[in-house]
Amino acid sequence: AWLSMVISYRTNCLASIESPELNAEMTAALRNATELTDNAIAIITAVAELAKQFNLNLNLTAAASALTGRRLLSYPDWISAADRKLLAAGGDNRTLPPPNAVVAKDGSGQFKTINDALNAMPETYRGRYVIYVKAGVYNEKVTVAKNKPNLLIYGDGPRKT
Known part of the structure; x- marks a missing residue:
């Protein structure tokens, strides 16, 4: 989800640049980051598919939480239970x-x-x-x-x- 947001932010940023010349320059400047993000998404997707084929349950959220010592996807108290469920749906x-x-x-x-x-x-x-x-x-x-x-x-x- 985080990597997908990188793509969304990049797209939104470029869409807000009205000058065709400046837009082309920014697109070129972000090309390397875009390719790295695309590659990371492809690798994560491939690993997830491979794990699924071997019936492996990779609970990455729990693993990351154990490594960092903090709970991932914790929401502020003012977010309702329904909204937490909606956000968790990804x-x-x-x-x-x-x-x-x-x-x-x-x-x-x-x-x-x-x-x-x-x-x-x-x-x-x-x-x-x-x-x-x-x-x-x-x-x-x-x-x-x-x-x-x-x-x-x-x-x-x-x-x-």
């Missing part, structure tokens, strides 16, 4: 709440852009508003207004959406 779409809005570039969702889905969110919505973004590249600046709290946007993964 990228597993099967355990995420059903979406209120679906975004798909190909028109198979309710909206074609993320901003359209955000604009459709009711002003006085109670509870968590969930937007699912299907795989694709969405070239748009997305700004979430402060008056739209409790919003969850998820997609098909950092390499797909």
